[in-house]
Amino acid sequence: MPTTTLLWLLPVFPLLAFVLIVLFTNRNKALSHTLAVGAAFLSWLGAMVIFVRALQIGPEALAEHPIDSWVNWIPTGDSFLKIGVMLDPLTAAVLFFVAWTILMIFVYSIGYHNFGQPEGDHDQKGLPPHGATIVDEHGHKHVVPSVEPMYSRFFAYIGLFAFGMYLLAVSDNLLTLFVGWEIMGLCSYLLIGFWFAKPSARAAGIKAFMTTRVGDVFMLLGIAYLYKATGTLSFQDIFKPEMLHALANVDSGVLGLSAAGLIGLLLFIGTVGKSAQWPLHVWLPDAMEGPTPVSAMIHAATMVSAGVYMVIRMFPLLKAGSANEAFLSPLAVMAFIGAFTALFAATIAVAQNDIKRVLAYSTISQLGYMIAALGAGSYIAATFHLITHAFFKALLFLGSGSVIHGMEHGVLHTGNHDVDPQDMFNMGGLAKKMPITFWTFLIGGFALSGFPVLTAGFWSKDEILSTAFLSGHRVVFWTLAVAAFLTAFYTMRQITLTFLGEPRTKEAEHAQETPWTMTVPLMVLAFFAVTAGWIGIPETFPGLGGILPNWFHHWVGATYETLLEEAHLVGEMAEGHSLVPLMTSLTVSLGGLFLGWLTYKDVKSPDPATDPLKKWLGPVHTVLQNKYYFDELYQVIFIRPAAWFAEVFTFRWVDRGAIDGTIHAIARTVFDAGKALAYGFDLPVISGAGDLIGNTVRSFGRAFRVVQTGRVQDYMVAAMTSVVAFGALVYYLLVFAH
């Protein structure tokens, strides 16, 4: 099959699964998940074939002549807006991680939603399953996990989600990229609010959709501007040196930015929303209201990665837009927002007790790394971290889901539903109960912390740190270094509280390892969480450099290398290698891990108040735990004023008050004048002769009174009469005029 056909087909499979499940198989659980997983498998297979073919072509040739295919989509005057698919080295790399993570998440979902378990005793659609009572052969009653009541619907949704991501990844233009982008927005809304009967889940879904939409409307403007400025939305047409030059040299008239600069900034605001960067980060932690596979989907495989992917894809434009070094040029803004977010989110993560919430903030923080890397000028480092992060974060989320599942098992066993199966203080000692989950989670956690040499996270994070250091972004570098320390610290805190020591509750004692559909994906992802880094070992790395070629740098770097050179957009990146970033990287990751273990190894009580950090930090800890009160702040400065503006100002004051008030005043005047004419002039003076104006107005008044008993015939007659009268009037005036 030609590669272009394959590219077109990648998004089609999961879309087809969505359609078929919704229309036909939604009552059959097995058929539904077979369709969804089957579609994910086909897309995975297609992606792998594409990947291998890309390898055979080689990065330079593929970057020079991307495989593409397009069609005319809409007519715009004399020309057409084209849409299509494209394969270049960057697409190939992105497809690789997307395909793997999506397939793993799909498989995992079968186990996570308790396929094969009985229907729950009191389960309702829209609420998580509560367990079913079964009687074994000895007559003993057991409460076991029950199957998700909306099982098929879940697979339909994630099918659509996968469609959005594949569409975005294969797009050769911003328009279909935006289509995929927004469809993922819808899916995140539907999936975060999957248990829609829970008010918290419902609120989280709306919050996710609305917060990302803030970014999206700016992005839409950016797309419109770009389309106007270039007459195209295809990447290959935009990224022509002469086009970039033109964009970089036109003044936008805003903030001293060039057209490229303003477009880049507008597009980047889209990423701020989608990739949950400060100040639009608030939706992502709440996104864990959805089922755990969704969290993995959003945090790793799709949604947030899409945001970063878009800015990586648009890097030449961002670079061109930053050429005039305006104060708010896109790359400068990105360096700031990225580094700030990385640190900001890491400090919050330190004080969270919910196992998924810690991961959520770590996602925000790690995305900040990628954005900062782009801001520092290295789209390669950003892509590298995007990919390694996707693997280890998917692993961690699925691992946490496995932990929660194990804990829920314990909760069902003891029957004490007051115990929160997501609170890490209720856990402890799970390493012995859930060995596979433990070891894979450990690998994921170490990768996240940047555990030296072995894990993928080390290599990608090191690349970002050295980029920031060598390109002279010292503040960014040190901010990221502190964030890396905190990352290692909270990750080890999480691992220690969850898996090490002794169980702190009965529920943790009765936790159980999860079925193979959940553990196999964990193992596959763990494999990549380690090895994905080895393809990108810098040649200059002491000792190890050069043993394996720095394949990744070569591969992804080829995407824009020639292009940036031709457009004279290559930054004066200091060549060579400094040991400072490496030593920092080693120190913060090992130091953070050790300190995290040291601090939390002796926590014995399930009471979160015993958190040693709480004692040391006091009120600061409370601020961190409450996420710097951003939710509360936004509530006060945006959400409530908006509600007031909508209900009171716009509707009651303007529409009902000012506008309707004016209309009523006019109506009242006419009505009263009509009455006065009718009774004061018409009746006594002309007495039945019928004055045209008076009649019209009077009939208006009369209609108001007779309406309660009014029959339709009256109106018919009235209407006919007025039409005839109108006709006569028109005729009279016309004939008179001639």
Added chain:
Amino acid sequence: MAFLQNHLLSWILFTPALAAVVMLFFPKEKVNFHRWFAFIASLVPLALSIWLWVLFDANGQGFQFEEQAAWFTGVNSTYHLGVDGISLTMVLLTTLLTTAALLASFSVKDRVKTYMILFLLMETGMLGVFMALDLVFFYVFWEISLIPMFLLIIQWGSEKGTRVWGKGREVKERTYAAFKFLLYTMAGSFGLLAAIMLLGMLAGSFDLVTIYEKWNAINSGTLWGIPVSTIKIIAFWAFVIAFAVKVPVWPFHTWLPDAHTAAPTAGSMILAGVMLKLGAYGFLRFVLPLYPEQSKMFAGALAFLAMVSIVLGAFASFGQTDFKRLVAYSSVNHMGFVVLGIAAAAYAAGTDPESANIALNGAVLQMFNHGLSAAGMFFLVGVIYERAHTRDLEAFGGLWPLMPIYGGILIFTSMASLGLPGLNGFVSEFLVVRGAWPVFTLFTALSMLGLLFTGAYILKGIRYVLQGPLNKKWEGHLTDISVREIAVIAPLMVLMLWIGVWPMWILDVINKAAAHLLALL
């Protein structure tokens, strides 16, 4: 066949009226007969307009399927019909939505015969507006479409609620709404009538094609001692106000939420789906081609009002607790994009023809798209209202498990209305934004606030109706959407998806018509 084809427009135009006349002769007790007869009768113009679409030559210049016959010889007014790509699109929308609305009206139990007759008469009225190439003819149909709608609202409208409009003057909500609708539109129509007469006098003919040709040559001399240029300006403002009320453009919009909320379900479908387009169509057919200079001069003001409509329409919608009023206000928001596109096209026609063309494509497509999604949304509000007898959002809650198919359809239609990429609304909104961006950059950027809150009110509707803990009082009282009701909405959904994914079939027609229109300016 040849006779049919030669008079295709007349057939489409008068079949509904003919059917209405036939129905007069059948006893009103035969309720089911009237329902089915009206529904089947409305399929005829629908089928014919699809045929019309197929026969239509998108590359052809000017109007097609023209028919002309002597009519009002005393004043040189003729029976003159014809369609271009813009009116063709509207004709298709009208016949489609009337059929859907008639099928949706099967649940009407009160005076079915009269109801159905009025509905069919209204269809003829609306179609006449879109097909007329004679100004007097246009005006007659403009008014004809108004009266049945007035009657539908005041007789078959919602029976709940009252409004106070003066000191202690309390009237039924639907009475208030019907009169507000009628008087407001009439007020605009008087100006329209005056403008039409002035035009006819200046040109010596009411024939639109003739006027188009002669118009620029008529620029000197006086009428009743008033310079012709002044007369032209007076007519310009009369047109603008009449059409602005009909669209409606903020601040002339307050009749809309009242009329839509009070109207019966099918009435709201037509009101939002087709009637609002009459105003936008008027802008495209009269204001832009006849007054390119004035249009350009006042395009900025119009764009400003469009922006205010978009933003405040969205906010007002977000502020509602009545589901139907929420949907009603969404029309103000969505029609704002139509007006923004028209204003941008008017301004950029000479200077930036590409942007103008794109903006106009977006505006016309948005007219069609809003017809689909607004009609769909009103229908879905009607479905739940018929079951629950309330429109209060707070009274619902967690209904999704009780009405799973309805829930899915509601989300789909809501997303089309929200402008989700992949569905129709996005294509037209994107085109408008793209077209208006270089022309009215600031207003376009501010409109994004409206686009953001479009999301807010759409999600608010879903939040209160479908999501959240199940309100126990509905358990066992609500049934899922019926097969007939699915048949009403399914064609609309298919079109929403089709246009969202592959808009070429319709945009190609619109694009060429828009280019032709712009060439006139």
